[in-house]
Amino acid sequence: MAVASYFYPPLAPYASDSRQSRGRLVAEPVSPTRTEFHRDRDRIVHATAFRRLKHKTQVFVAPEGDHYRTRLTHTIEVAQIARSLARALGLDEDLAETLALAHDLGHTPFGHTGEDALDEVMRPYGGFDHNAQSLRIVTRLERRYAGFDGLNLCWESLEGLVKHNGPLLEPDGQPIPKYRERGIPVAILEYDALNPLDLGSHASAEAQAAAIADDIAYDAADIDDGLRAGLFALDDLGHAVPLAGAFLEQIRDLYPALDKAREINELTRRVITRLVEDVITEATRAIAEVQPETVDDIRGCGRTLVQFSEQIRDYDRGIKDFLFANVYRHARVIPVRREAAMVVKDLFKAFFDHPVAMPPLWSADIADLDEARRARRVADFIAGMTDRYALDEHRRLFDRTPDLR
Template sequence: MRPYGERWRAPYACDPWDSRGRLYPEAVSPTRSDFQRDRDRIIHSSAFRRLKHKTQVFVYHEGDHFRTRLTHTIEVSQIARALARSLGLDEDLAEALALSHDLGHTPFGHTGEDTLDECMAAYGGFDHNAQALRIVTRLERRYAAYDGLNLTWETLEGLVKHNGPLLDPEGRPTLRYEARGVPLAILEYNSQQDLELSSHASGEAQAAAIADDIAYDAHDIDDGLRAGLFEIDDLREVPFLDELLREIDGRWPGLDLSRRIHELTRRVITRFVEDVVAQSESRIEALKPAKAEDIRQAGETTVGFSKEMREADAGVKRFLYAHMYRHPKVMAVRARADDVLRDLFRRFTGEPDLMPDEWRTDLPEDETRLARRVSDYIAGMTDRYAILEHRRLFDVTPDLR
């Protein structure tokens, strides 16, 4: 029986009452849909709680007002729900995907992922989407009947494929994975439950993916300005942002900086969201999807930016790359964070008994699987815990400020 008060869904939305199910079958809840249950399981997971102390660009010493993985995730979730509601998609599935999209990220932002990928280069590399899948299917150990969270097929599919297909129609890795192949963790799970890696993901997953892009642009502008990495008028080199600043200054001349920043970031989000809704509605009208599978088989992304806004998004990201992600201050912190994680990886692979009890139980003899165990342990660390572990094991720990 469907719960009272369910929202309307378009025919092309994923229907939780017609889900492809879970790897381990469970009874239907009388009060929540399967996608609501997925969302709740993600929120109650240990990996989700750890996002509070994992950073995006800055490490935790930088201050309480900068985004963490958790605050970013909440912002992505809000945008994803707004897009899903406007397009008639299932809001709960879009929210579950937004809430889970960063579960596989390492400590120290993108630095940590790059470092761990290099450390794991001889053992299959490190990919945060594959790591998120490992977390929700294996590493979370909360339930008596199974490892992982036993999420629905639709949530797992969206988690793995929200950025597009991993294989082409002939079964070859798509461009993103062309050089190194699809991560083993994804292929291993796919052999148990086929996630159809050569098709696009659902509209809900596409909404969560574009919401991530929108949130990144807005909050990295905000954080970069508040950190003093660039000035607000430096943003005028991006035509899209210059137009928004002219609009703000024309309406509120002399506005104080804090309000000016907020007015800018809220307009960035609004313009992007309105564009995605309009562009996606146009694509849906042309496609005329009668079911969720039609979105998956469309051969291209259905939920996304117009050409104009794709260029605006690219312009914002080019600016942030040059002025924020590669800023000397950020690069200096990245170098020290890199040292911390490399030290930890070398120490734990050489002396795995130094890991906590639950991680050194039944240690694999195979070198590759041992490296993956160490990688799982390090990837799950918060920034603060990684620093504490380094201090426990080494005489000198870099100052990450």
């Protein structure tokens, strides 16, 4: 019995169309039931690295409660917002969701603390960048298919993964300021040499939607988690961030006897709604101004089109400044982050000095590698760890392991 061809929903002319994809590095037969971007989304969901996100923390290391975000729950929230933006703007929802689901695959255990620690010990060998690590995972480290390493994603998915925050090169070919001093991560340059990703252009509107969805989810989630952890009070936030204060006043006028948990939910719900609606309005305005007729017009227009308005951009900066001071640098959080960094550095030194302490899959043929590639192998192993596994390995190798609570 023949399988019916997939129905392609109508898209805006500037959207990414999977039928016009630049393809996969290793050619594969076309699916009769899924678009190419749909297949990419499914491959991310079934990846080992995606499952590990369940036990990688977001801000709170080894949280005692079950209601704080992990990398997985954050990723699901980003994907939901990215799909909403894509639908409103006439974009390919599957590609937007693929990029949202894949954007944190390269994160280490213990959130940004783990990344900073791994970057520090990897400085002599090119450093560590979670975005570059995500690319390594989907192009090399996942081993699920007989015909290739990685997931063999479409060009558009790889481009969006690398450039969702914008170009990596200036018009004159120099690295953007973020990479000016240390250079673009080697993993990105190596893959770009094999399959050029046009590092000097913007990514698709779908990638831009996934990037701004990450910002929105971060703001709302860290407010929610910080409040539930008791790191700051609702009124502290309201006084520091005028928009949040206006929402609180509105909520208390409507529901004067509301309990704290529901008050928090009402606030975060309003934050997400306001930010999403602002992005849709601003992106619609910017797209009408540029009048792109193809996805390449989006890439070549010289600026990000799916973003906040200036007013909400100021709010976003305000909320991030507040969270930096009251969550990420809170007196209760800093000692835990310091000990988490110590765990990562201890593990790196132990495995670098004694590679046979790693499982056979990781230690095999490592004696044949030069120092830089041996370090990268160790970094790949540590970056893939969940928080729990990293602590278990530390206990196995060291006499004292911090509790991280």
